[in-house]
Amino acid sequence: MDDEPRTARARQRREQILDAASICFARYGFHGASVAQISKQACMSPGHIYHFFDNKEAIVGGIVERMAARWLELLEPYPQDREVLDTVTERATHALAERTRPDFAGLWLEVLAETARNATVQRAVGNADERIRAAVTEQVSFIRDMLGVQSDTPLSAIVEVVLALYEGLSNRSVINPAFDRGQIREVVLSATHAILIA
């Protein structure tokens, strides 16, 4: 067996564990979910899981990395040949949909609850967030240049508040059973625009 398929298979196994753990953490919570449950959900032996991850915290770290990679993909550089506000609208609509997907929101809130009390998870989330903030900062800077915004508001404040808005949409989708993402879309876009030019 050469290295290539082994690596691909290992990567696939790793993904399989993260998928299974995501389901278990969302369903039972980080502390409620055991490696035994995760291994059952992943159809793998616990030994196999420990081959890839030292412990549950490392699995959470893997989940956070995967989420961050997904957000960073959505944050690719803005196309130069298109109205900047059209791209803002498109990406904001996409982010609204992603952040309020039930399988995302529940898992993310579980990760954040653990972030507030666990230094290892805090480090993983903090590192991922640093990269996301860097990518968003670059985009916000580009958007403000393109729109000719004249204001000396620190970019870091703009980025923090725009991220807060989309964070909060996840919470609201969990809190309000009647949450209706279609109904709020226009207001989310107005708010996003106002923050970007603040």
Add this chain to the structure above:
Amino acid sequence: MDDEPRTARARQRREQILDAASICFARYGFHGASVAQISKQACMSPGHIYHFFDNKEAIVGGIVERMAARWLELLEPYPQDREVLDTVTERATHALAERTRPDFAGLWLEVLAETARNATVQRAVGNADERIRAAVTEQVSFIRDMLGVQSDTPLSAIVEVVLALYEGLSNRSVINPAFDRGQIREVVLSATHAILIA
């Protein structure tokens, strides 16, 4: 012993349990915290705790009720004899501070993680949120009238997005170790204003 002090004492004991449980849930998570730990933290016997609350879910319900009562206090009717935007600024600043208090944010994220998977907690949070939404809707309606806003955006969408922004500030205060509420205040105010007049 007449009824009055007994009721006051019972109320005080109940508060004492909610305080202790808030500390334990924030520290160990809802599933990680036991009634034994809560009773130790509250300096009460487990029997005493079960006298007031049937189980941990009922304690979470009590915590959510108490948080809601606190938010509703902050949502008292707007004074008529004052510039409406001054009151918006004052309350937004207050909400920013409250939502990003470390002891609040961690506990609230733990409650939300449980909300996403537990129908009993979902009901408690949903009921509290319904009352908060009603109060915020009344205020948003008043503010828009005072500012002469001409727009047929549904009030429920405005309310949902303004709540999302403040929800998200809690998340951000947990995610970013360098979160600086003073630095973002002006942008939060701009965003709040933009949402209110959307």
